[in-house]
Amino acid sequence: MDKEFLEKLNSVTEWKQVDEKGEQMKFALSFSNEGEGLVKIETAKGGFVYKLKQLNELFSPGNDKTPVIVWKDQRYMPLLYTIERAIKKVYEECSYRLTDSDVIPALKALAVKSESVSKNSISKSINQELRLQLSTNDFSRQEVKMAIRRILNSAERHNKHRGLRGYLDFIVKCVP
Numbered sequence: 739m740d741k742e743f744l745e746k747l748n749s750v751t752e753w754k755q756v757d758e759k760g761e762q763m764k765f766a767l768s769f770s771n772e773g774e775g776l777v778k779i780e781t782a783k784g785g786f787v788y789k790l791k792q793l794n795e796l797f798s799p800g801n802d803k804t805p806v807i808v809w810k811d812q813r814y815m816p817l818l819y820t821i822e823r824a825i826k827k828v829y830e831e832c833s834y835r836l837t838d839s840d841v842i843p844a845l846k847a848l849a850v851k852s853e854s855v856s857k858n859s860i861s862k863s864i865n866q867e868l869r870l871q872l873s874t875n876d877f878s879r880q881e882v883k884m885a886i887r888r889i890l891n892s893a894e895r896h897n898k899h900r901g902l903r904g905y906l907d908f909i910v911k912c913v914p
Contacts, residue, residue: 739798740791740873747874751781767870775869790869793853793882800878807881807888817877817885822913824867825889828859829906836860838897838905845890852882 753761770776775790807814829836844860855865868882877885896905 739876740796743788743790743873746786746788747779750779750783750785769866775866777870790866790873793865793869793872794879796869796872797879797882798872798876800880805878805881805884807884809888814881814885816871816875817882818889819913820867820871821864821885821889822909824863825860825906826909826913827867828863829910832859834903834906834910836906837902838893839902841905842890842893842897845886845893849883849886849890852879852886 747763747765751763751765753763756762765779765781767780768778770778770787773789775792776787777790778787779785807818809815809818825841841860844856844858844864847854847856847858848861848864852868853865855862864886871877872882892908893905896908898904900907
């Protein structure tokens with residue numbers, strides 16, 4: 739987690755209770771084209787531009803025990819959705835021309851070393867979104883790797899059973 743980022747965020751916005759279990763902040767966030775890892779935050783109280791830390795600086799300390807990532811586990815839903823939304827975003831930006839065979843190798847590489855950044859637009863997008871997610875939430879390196887592997891398994895399964903764009907069609911339909 740990035741305490742400096744959270745302090746800046748807290749200085750321009752406030753938490754509001756949304757229900758008995760949750761709170762949220764109101765702000766607009768956009769990734770800047772001016773530099774890698776730059777985000778622009780805007781709120782009613784003001785805004786700021788911030789350079790997100792690299793993934794290897796954001797992992798929370800974890801234990802050696804490998805976590806079991808289950809789709810319905812609320813702790814991991816933000817992490818899983820972050821990765822799938824990053825893939826969906828690239829798919830939509832390239833006018834739906836990607837195939838599962840573009841996604842699966844990127845996920846395989848990230849499953850080995852989640853903080854690696856290649857020239858691949860899918861890997862870059864996942865890395866950028868993970869940096870934002872880990873700036874505000876605690877996940878260990880092992881948890882991130884296991885989440886990527888979980889999504890990789892899903893991509894391979896959808897591709898095997900539904901063809902060329904089986905996984906991509908699935909996330910377009912099911913990922914918010």
